Amino acid sequence: MATYVIVGAGLAGAKAAQTLREEGFDGEIVLIGAETERPYERPPLSKDYLQGKSEREKIFVHAPEWYPDNDVDLRLGIPVTRIELDHRVLRLGNGSRQPYDKLLIATGAAPRRLPGPGHYLRTVEDSETLKERFAQAESVLVVGASWIGLETAAAARAAGRAVTVVEPEPTALNGALGPELGHMFARLHAHNGVDLRFGTAAAEITDTGVRLSSGERLTADLVVVGIGAVPEVGLARDAGLEVGQGILTDAALRTSHPDVYAAGDVAEPFHPLYGRRVRVEHWANALHGGPAAARSMLGQDVVYDAIPYFYTDQYELGMEFSGDIEGYDEIVYRGDVESLEFIAYWLRDSRVIAGMNVNVWDVVDEIQELIRSRAIVNPKELATGQS
Known part of the structure; x- marks a missing residue:
């Protein structure tokens, strides 16, 4: 009987295990996670769960009984320390060995860190700690106007805290959306009382706040850092798998070893639509x-070409984003940007490469x-809904 092992008990790993069973795999499935919680979804950690709007049980991918009921060997709180490709064996942090016939690496990413005692938001424990701290702190300083940083800032404002955001870029989400839409998010936060400090970097977190690269010191009761994430590629690199920004795979999510696959935040697959490798950290990718x-592990003909997708809810704004803005040369708007009810289209050479619907729904497929x-689209027709 074949043994398929999944390293990383997050959303990607749990959904892979589910799919293996749904597709008829009757061998052994071992799902190994370094965290002590069973697989859960991360978006609520910086959204509804952080704000106390949803219950803890709703974040989990499956009920506890799903794993034994589906004969999935879920092992939690056990890090994998080494992959031995030649022997098809994993070395585990508890000293044991786990053989495999096929292996999926879904180890995700870890927060990028700064020197000093800051708080980070990646795990359910992180979210619960921040929720408690929001109830105690009068002032919150967020380092990084990233998605996580801005969602955390919105949650802190919802809790009634004074919030400052420090960001070295000229505006919010500059790399993700470009300056045009980045300014829109900056205005949204400013309108909701956030003190935004752009063009300045945090050099060090101190016991009383943050020391900026300019030498200025900002004080706060609580400092939260949201400056991006680093894919957990160490196991793959040490094993000799090909690694770039993430673990390199083909369009079937197969790594440089034919029996090892990668998915989720850690993977950098070849994307047929873009003609290059693309690493995506968002929920939909997992x-x-x-x-x-999972289907690729079963030998099915898989071409993973999902368009990157992300969503956020901040204050009165709800939005969904699809695509990749790299190389855009024009933005076309349909609707009213000022009233936060519109669609933005990023174009390159008169072709739509990305779109964002803000408080406009049921248009993602379109x-x-x-x-x-x-x-090739006509910008005027696109703006009026005729294209």
Whole structure:
């Protein structure tokens, strides 16, 4: 009987295990996680769960009984310390060995860190700690106007805290959305009382706040750092697998070893639509990438070409984003930007490469179809809904 092992008990890993069973795999499935919680989804940690709007049980991918009921050997609180490709064996942190026939690496990413005693938001424990601290702190300083940083800032404002955001870029989400839409998010936070400090970096976190690269010191009761994440590629690199920004895979999520696969935040697969490798850290990539990897492990003909997708809820704004803005040369708006009810389209050479719907719903499929079509569009018709 074949043994398929999944390293990383997050959303991608749990969905891969589920898909293996749904597709008829009757061998042994071992799902190994370094965290002590069973697999859960991360978006609520900086959204509803952080704000106390949803219950803890809702964050989990499966009920506790799902794993024994589906004969999935879930092992929690056990880090994998080494992959021995030649022997098809994992070395575990408890001293044991786990053989495998096929292996999926779904180890995710870890927060990028700064020197000093700051708080980070990655795990359910992190979210619960911040929720408690929001109830105690009068002032919160957020380092990084990233998605996590801004969602944390919105949650702190919802808790009634004074909030300052420090960001070295000229505006919020500059790399993710470009300056045009980055300014919109900056205005949203400023309108909701956040003190935004752009063009300045945090050099060090201190016991009383942050020391900036300029030498200025800002004080706060609580400092939260959201400056991006680093994929957990150490196991793969040490094993001799090919690694770039993430673990390099083909379009079937197969690594440089034919029996080892990668999915989720840690993977950097070749994307047929873009003609290059693309690493995506968002929730939808784990949700869809885990099942795609499972089907690939089963020998099915898999081409993982999901368009990157992300969503956020901040104050009165809800939005969904699809695509990749790299190389855009124009933005077209449909609707009213000032009233926060519009669609933004990023274009390159008159083709839609990304779209963001803000407080406009049920249009993601339409946006993604435009991206996939590579059709040349008329900007005026696109703005009026005729394209």
